[in-house]
Amino acid sequence: MEDKRGAGALLAIVPGLALMIATFLFAQWLEGWLKPFTVFGFPEFFGRVLNLNYIIISIIMGVLYRNVLFKGTIPSWAADGFRTTRLFIKTGVIMLGSIYTLGGLAKLGLQAALLISAFVFGTVIFVMWLGKILKMDRSLVGVMGAACGVCGVSAAVATSPGVKAKPAEVALAIATILGFGVMTMFISPFLGNLLKFSDYQYGVWVGTGILNSGQVLASCLAFNPIVAPGTAVAYGELWNVMRVIIIPFVVFVITVWYWSGNKEEAGGQNISLLEILKSKFPIFVLGFVGMTVLSSLGLLGQEGSETSHLLRTLMQWIFGIGMVGLGAYIDFGEIKAAGGKPLIVGLVAGTTKYVLALFMTLYFISKDAPF
Amino acid sequence: MRVLLALDESTQAMDEAVRLCRERGAALTALFVLDGNWSDYTGHDWLSGSTVRGAYIEYAGQEDIKDSERLAAELRARAGDLPLEVKLANGVVREEILKEAETGGYDLLVMAHPFWRGTATVRDTARDLLGKLPCSLLLVKTPPHDI
Numbered sequence: 232m233e234d235k236r237g238a239g240a241l242l243a244i245v246p247g248l249a250l251m252i253a254t255f256l257f258a259q260w261l262e263g264w265l266k267p268f269t270v271f272g273f274p275e276f277f278g279r280v281l282n283l284n285y286i287i288i289s290i291i292m293g294v295l296y297r298n299v300l301f302k303g304t305i306p307s308w309a310a311d312g313f314r315t316t317r318l319f320i321k322t323g324v325i326m327l328g329s330i331y332t333l334g335g336l337a338k339l340g341l342q343a344a345l346l347i348s349a350f351v352f353g354t355v356i357f358v359m360w361l362g363k364i365l366k367m368d369r370s371l372v373g374v375m376g377a378a379c380g381v382c383g384v385s386a387a388v389a390t391s392p393g394v395k396a397k398p399a400e401v402a403l404a405i406a407t408i409l410g411f412g413v414m415t416m417f418i419s420p421f422l423g424n425l426l427k428f429s430d431y432q433y434g435v436w437v438g439t440g441i442l443n444s445g446q447v448l449a450s451c452l453a454f455n456p457i458v459a460p461g462t463a464v465a466y467g468e469l470w471n472v473m474r475v476i477i478i479p480f481v482v483f484v485i486t487v488w489y490w491s492g493n494k495e496e497a498g499g500q501n502i503s504l505l506e507i508l509k510s511k512f513p514i515f516v517l518g519f520v521g522m523t524v525l526s527s528l529g530l531l532g533q534e535g536s537e538t539s540h541l542l543r544t545l546m547q548w549i550f551g552i553g554m555v556g557l558g559a560y561i562d563f564g565e566i567k568a569a570g571g572k573p574l575i576v577g578l579v580a581g582t583t584k585y586v587l588a589l590f591m592t593l594y595f596i597s598k599d600a601p602f
Numbered sequence: 603m604r605v606l607l608a609l610d611e612s613t614q615a616m617d618e619a620v621r622l623c624r625e626r627g628a629a630l631t632a633l634f635v636l637d638g639n640w641s642d643y644t645g646h647d648w649l650s651g652s653t654v655r656g657a658y659i660e661y662a663g664q665e666d667i668k669d670s671e672r673l674a675a676e677l678r679a680r681a682g683d684l685p686l687e688v689k690l691a692n693g694v695v696r697e698e699i700l701k702e703a704e705t706g707g708y709d710l711l712v713m714a715h716p717f718w719r720g721t722a723t724v725r726d727t728a729r730d731l732l733g734k735l736p737c738s739l740l741l742v743k744t745p746p747h748d749i
Contacts, residue, residue: 391662398720403723403724568725
């Protein structure tokens with residue numbers, strides 16, 4: 232493999248990144264172009280009925296690149312550029328911290344923490360029970376429990392080494408989680424509109440019910456692409472950040488559970504919560520909270536100021552470009568190959584969680600948010 | 603005649619490659635690909651820190667090395683006195699198999715179907731290779747892993 236450093240590494244990013252930016256600009260133009268069309272008697276059909284905005288167009292374009300134009304593999308000339316997707320989304324989420332205040336964060340944070348903890352650990356226990364019924368390998372149950380319980384791919388990757396999961400099994404588990412996530416990512420905005428969810432209700436629902444973090448973000452932006460306090464992404468991502476904070480605790484619980492059932496294995500395993508916290512804690516959360524602190528201190532400009540406007544426009548660009556990349560990492564060939572018991576567990580646990588979160592939102596979450 | 607066996611968990615593919623080589627007096631080369639595709643495969647995973655991703659990729663790499671040794675030993679036991687060379691490559695599984703088939707001057711590639719190897723497990727590797735291989739392809743039907 233070619234080792235690129237310094238200027239070479241930066242130059243290697245350019246072609247793929249340029250394609251992502253051009254696609255984002257095209258998606259924005261296409262949204263505006265499609266807006267006035269009346270189809271089947273519905274005025275503004277694409278926007279109002281299909282909920283087709285530039286975020287969804289960006290994701291679909293990314294999906295088309297990967298699956299049609301690139302035939303399943305991002306070509307080497309574009310690979311480095313597309314790899315910046317993670318950086319874009321992570322930067323965007325850190326910047327998102329600026330739309331909260333510490334007071335708002337504390338008010339919603341407690342509610343989010345309680346709901347998320349109940350859903351996360353409830354799902355983990357459900358998957359352990361289901362895995363036992365299906366006589367699944369303990370390591371795979373651990374990976375699926377983390378993936379379905381917390382936040383998909385990241386939790387699967389964080390848990391696998393601790394429970395000695397086979398890489399091929401992890402690949403199948405990830406394909407299952409992504410397949411389910413892609414489905415919910417496209418269905419949720421449509422359902423949210425149909426059920427006339429407010430931004431707050433929508434954020435609570437998908438932040439709790441969708442398995443994978445990338446898809447929570449995409450789904451929120453697809454519902455309402457505006458990045459500002461009180462929009463779907465503000466609530467959905469707060470829920471998501473709460474989930475992310477729980478990752479190390481879930482990894483600890485699952486690892487302890489795994490080794491408690493493998494006492495015969497020579498040497499066993501020393502498991503320390505502190506070590507897991509140190510190695511698995513998502514550092515970007517600190518950046519997110521840091522931005523909230525700066526915002527609360529008024530260092531990022533008052534609401535409605537030029538600075539806050541600039542920050543939000545920048546976030547919209549960052550997320551929009553990131554969504555092209557997110558789409559480009561969806562490979563239907565891989566998702567189609569998901570199978571075996573992980574698929575059964577993923578579908579049953581994922582659907583149960585998604586539907587339960589939907590009913591919880593419908594009956595217990597008010598339309599108005601605390602902030 | 604030269605035969606290339608793409609190594610995975612399938613003992614059926616191993617036996618078939620050994621049988622063919624014995625029958626035709628062919629030399630057998632086996633290729634085990636250390637899966638270098640994890641970074642791309644987990645590309646959706648934006649929230650893992652580099653330590654978590656790095657730790658996983660390192661773990662998967664160590665598991666691959668253990669598998670390569672175990673499967674090579676399994677094949678040697680089955681091949682007996684048949685001349686055998688086991689090669690290691692690192693990269694995207696289907697691309698490395700294709701590269702070896704193109705450069706090694708083989709007449710036949712033997713592989714399991716479905717092919718059970720790292721992230722290639724979630725691809726139809728045989729279909730990815732069809733139409734690109736410079737040699738014949740023998741797919742050995744292997745029961746899917748019960749996981």
